[in-house]
Amino acid sequence: MLNASRLSISLDRDGEEPIYKQLIRHVKAQIDSGNLPPGTRLPASRDLAQQLNISRISVVNAYAELRAEGFLSAHAGRGTFIAGPEGANSSASTVSNGNGNSAHVIETPTTPDRSIREMMRMARKPGIISFAQGSPPSDFFPVSQLREAMNAVFDRDGANALNYEVTEGYPPLRNAVREYVSALGIRCRADQILITGGTQQALDMVVQALLSEGDVLVTENPTYLGMIDIARTRRVQLHGIAMDEDGIRLDMLENYILDNHPKLLYVTPTFHNPTGVVMPLHRRRQLLNLAADYRLTVLEDGVYHELRFEGEPLPPLKALDENSVVIHASGFTKMMLPGIRIGYLICDNQHYERLVRVKQAADISTPALNQRAIHLMLERGTMAPQLERNNRELKRRRDVALACAARYLPPGTTWNVPQGGLYLWAQFPKNGPTAAEVYITTVNMGAAYAIGSVFYASTCGGHRFRLNYGAQKPADIEEGFKRIGRAWREVAYDYDELEKAPLL
Numbered sequence: 001m002l003n004a005s006r007l008s009i010s011l012d013r014d015g016e017e018p019i020y021k022q023l024i025r026h027v028k029a030q031i032d033s034g035n036l037p038p039g040t041r042l043p044a045s046r047d048l049a050q051q052l053n054i055s056r057i058s059v060v061n062a063y064a065e066l067r068a069e070g071f072l073s074a075h076a077g078r079g080t081f082i083a084g085p086e087g088a089n090s091s092a093s094t095v096s097n098g099n100g101n102s103a104h105v106i107e108t109p110t111t112p113d114r115s116i117r118e119m120m121r122m123a124r125k126p127g128i129i130s131f132a133q134g135s136p137p138s139d140f141f142p143v144s145q146l147r148e149a150m151n152a153v154f155d156r157d158g159a160n161a162l163n164y165e166v167t168e169g170y171p172p173l174r175n176a177v178r179e180y181v182s183a184l185g186i187r188c189r190a191d192q193i194l195i196t197g198g199t200q201q202a203l204d205m206v207v208q209a210l211l212s213e214g215d216v217l218v219t220e221n222p223t224y225l226g227m228i229d230i231a232r233t234r235r236v237q238l239h240g241i242a243m244d245e246d247g248i249r250l251d252m253l254e255n256y257i258l259d260n261h262p263k264l265l266y267v268t269p270t271f272h273n274p275t276g277v278v279m280p281l282h283r284r285r286q287l288l289n290l291a292a293d294y295r296l297t298v299l300e301d302g303v304y305h306e307l308r309f310e311g312e313p314l315p316p317l318k319a320l321d322e323n324s325v326v327i328h329a330s331g332f333t334k335m336m337l338p339g340i341r342i343g344y345l346i347c348d349n350q351h352y353e354r355l356v357r358v359k360q361a362a363d364i365s366t367p368a369l370n371q372r373a374i375h376l377m378l379e380r381g382t383m384a385p386q387l388e389r390n391n392r393e394l395k396r397r398r399d400v401a402l403a404c405a406a407r408y409l410p411p412g413t414t415w416n417v418p419q420g421g422l423y424l425w426a427q428f429p430k431n432g433p434t435a436a437e438v439y440i441t442t443v444n445m446g447a448a449y450a451i452g453s454v455f456y457a458s459t460c461g462g463h464r465f466r467l468n469y470g471a472q473k474p475a476d477i478e479e480g481f482k483r484i485g486r487a488w489r490e491v492a493y494d495y496d497e498l499e500k501a502p503l504l
């Protein structure tokens, strides 16, 4: 057997072309020139990475791509080989992007900004069963109810529905939101409510209003990727505090506060994204006491709060907020209408005026038509039964996902059992490939997940991945999980320290 234990490859580290692509080009050129004849065994990814002084993921991704195009073949327990002439472009079970080249690939897990963009793009390729996105499925959207509400708004308000709205929000909607959140235990006045362009804008506005460039935003670690994006674009530093099964670690938070006196903490106490963790009542109270003691403002993200299909609901932090330390952000997006972009902030007077000015500067007002339609839907009571239906279906999909995780994900994989929200937070066995290393092969096999490391403020979470089980119908959950399991096994061939599991 031919053995290319050392490949002669020179890489341009400062060039535009990603390293893994250069590697693909070199291997193809050497196949063409006859330097690497069929049957040649390639070095294990770890060895080649060491030899070339590049990250292992670059090699793993290059091999995955070459395998998908049929230039390489992998054999359980034996390694990776140059395929015979019939191999090239004949891998029927893979999905490619049409030009046989996966465009950009996650280069290293330490560059989350770039990798997430590339990841999202790849997950959108046709034919991919994607669990990567953060959105609810489109079959949860109440299309006909929204159409009726919009028509009724036009009949009633005519052109007024197309004018600017007052910056604070359409007054009847602010009243309806006040009533809506009072059912969750939040007592406030309508003039403490500010309507925003989704929860995302609400979070961004609070960061803008309370922090200056260079200030620190404290978050759970991991945290919502959109908040990491906000911190980057607003040039504030992120400091992530570790979590346990009850949410943010208060001992670590207190130590950090004592040394650094941060102004703002961002938390998602119910169905945290990505971990699904729900903070129990005692921790909620302790957190609020801590925040009051140190005059720390808590930005609470409640966007998943109502997506509960099991267990007893807990009060949002804002409902327990006796010392006015909490700013509450949420919206009608995750539960059913992401594209209508109606969110809200609830806060006390000290922040309200400043937030209105930030909103005014950002976009003058949230679209009047959307605000009025949501107001009508709340008034007509069409949201509650839709939410119930959605949550029933979410539970069904959660159950399917749990059964499929047990059946198809590699042995040693762990995951949470969520009582609500959209996500399974899973971890591949730590002695095998990372989630980023398995990703390209997964996409080539026609499935996608969100790579866990992108949710961390610092580099970690390598084996973790997030699966939006709510996004897919049960049959697709089964097929998608099967593909992820298969992809892991293919990549794991390269890890000699693992016991090789049979292909499914």
Ligand SMILES: Cc1ncc(COP(=O)(O)O)c(C=O)c1O
Binding pocket: 134, 135, 197, 198, 199, 200, 201, 224, 226, 268, 273, 301, 303, 330, 331, 332, 333, 334, 338, 343
């Ligand atoms: C925790 C969290 N907050 C906020 C958002 C943004 O929500 P919206 O669509 O309301 O802007 C998301 C979306 O993924 C999220 O996961």
